[in-house]
Amino acid sequence: MSEQTTYEFHVAAQGDVLEQYITARGRNTFIMGPIGSGKTYGSAMRVFDQMCEQAPNSFGVRKSRFVAVRNTYPDLKGTTIKDWCDLYHNEDCQLGKFNQDFPPTHYLDFDLEDGTRVKAELVFLALDRPDAVRKLRGLQVTGFWLNEVKELSKAIVDMCDGRHGRYPSAAEGGPSWHGMIGDTNAPDDDHWYYELAEESHPEGWLFLRQPGGVIEVTVGKGEHAVTKWIANPNAENLANLPDGYYINQVQGKADDWIKINLANQYGTVATGQPIYKGQWNDVLHINNNKLLPIKSHGDLLIGFDFGRTPAAIIGHLTPLGKLRVLREYVSENMGVRSFMDFLVPELKREFPAYSKADMQAFCDPSGWGKSGNDENSPIEIINMEYGITAYATTSNKPENRWEAVRFFLTKKIDNQCAFEMSADCKTLRKGFNGGYQLRRIQVAGDARYTSVADKNKYSHPHDALQYLAQGAQGEVDYERTEQLRQTSEQTAAADSLTGY
Ligand SMILES: Nc1ncnc2c1ncn2[C@@H]1O[C@H](COP(=O)(O)OP(=O)(O)OP(=O)(O)O)[C@@H](O)[C@H]1O
Ligand SMILES: [Mg+2]
Incomplete structure (x- = not known):
């Protein structure tokens, strides 16, 4: 040698x-x-x-x-x-x-x-x-x-x-x-x-x-809420970087740049304003395991969005009030019945411990409206034709719906997030990361955005999630569904008496 x-x-x-x-x-x-x-x-x-x-x-x-x-x-x-x-x-x-x-x-x-x-x-x-x-x-x-x-x-x-x-x-x-x-x-x-x-x-x-060098937080409430970046004390390699290395770079940079380069968040091709900006945290809210419900925690909750692109989001609430979002089902160009024909066996396969009696669905109140010459509205179809109890929520105003989701995103229970979503919910996740957004209005000067969400592939499952979140908080019109179920039971009883 x-x-x-x-x-x-x-x-x-x-x-x-x-x-x-x-x-x-x-x-x-x-x-x-x-x-x-x-x-x-x-x-x-x-x-x-x-x-x-x-x-x-x-x-x-x-x-x-x-x-x-x-x-x-x-x-x-x-x-x-x-x-x-x-x-x-x-x-x-x-x-x-x-x-x-x-x-x-x-x-x-x-x-x-x-x-x-x-x-x-x-x-x-x-x-x-x-x-x-x-x-x-x-x-x-x-x-x-x-x-x-x-x-x-x-x-x-x-x-x-x-x-x-x-x-x-x-x-x-x-x-x-x-x-x-x-x-x-x-x-x-x-x-x-x-x-x-x-x-x-x-x-x-x-x-x-790795943890981000900066994290986004919301300060203030309601209309006065603003988001800002703060230094993350848990960032790595800080000992070898100048003081304030990350936070000092925030100045004068576009949010998209900060998100990727300093906050270590995935970028998105979206050009508008993400709706849950400042509340959604991909690292904290996503669970990489395929989440399963816990039977003793009660019913499976389903949020529905109808229209030609129906979506269903499945979740449940823990006894302490944490919303766990388990699965998403999204479709394209399908009517309510075809969607239900696909969904019901799917739920049976994925959640065999739950019967239809252990499920509650929450829907857009406009789901009571009949379309065309169909004798049943979407909410009636789910209740009467598919046997799953479906309620309308109390409001379909975007602000109320977003607030219902934000409630869980920002709440802490025993120092843990009150919202947990399975990484399986791919479309919801990309939506949270920016795809679900307010569209930018093309005007000169400061950036301005529409007040309603851009209708895109992310918005349908996100709408469904909002109904789920409203349902999980009890913002539900129980009465109308109860009436419907009573009337249909009476009709069934009368039918059996008269031999129909
Ligand atoms: N283990 C270490 N011991 C001492 N100094 C270190 C160590 N790791 C990194 N550094 C210092 O931190 C600086 C940044 O580290 P490095 O270049 O590995 O970061 P990076 O994540 O690759 O950054 P970039 O995204 O800019 O490529 C290095 O130039 C070096 O000065
Ligand atoms: Mg490098």
């Missing part, structure tokens, strides 16, 4: 989520965080740790080859390589040679205290287009580090996922770990990253989310 120096490292993770990111050893691990939250340093630290962890071959050498991927060379040179070198290739810590030629590669070569030797490579590659496969050809790789993942196309990520684990060769014992790691700022909610992290949850992929 040539002359080598042994180095000691004292680089510690700067927060719980970073720590999890650095120590996870599953196949694929990704971290999403605000700017400056230590993501890139965390990735570099993990790559280095894993180089040292690779099991030594019969000569006591720990061999591995990692590829750091970015979408362009200027980005690789300007940030990724620079950050890596800050940690592992500066004047006082020469761990091997750095070759700046194409592709830039750090050949690490150093001894560990246990007498083994690390011989590892970190190759820096810009993979900007799917045809980048050429650049990877012939390169046997242990693992990939995808820096700023959201800038990479899904095709590139898929390609990388199929090309790790080939180094060192099986003859040398193979890699003791192989996979991908990646760091990113929050993407938009129509990005492939969102789909994997929040919706499809593929096996073997861990998606971690």
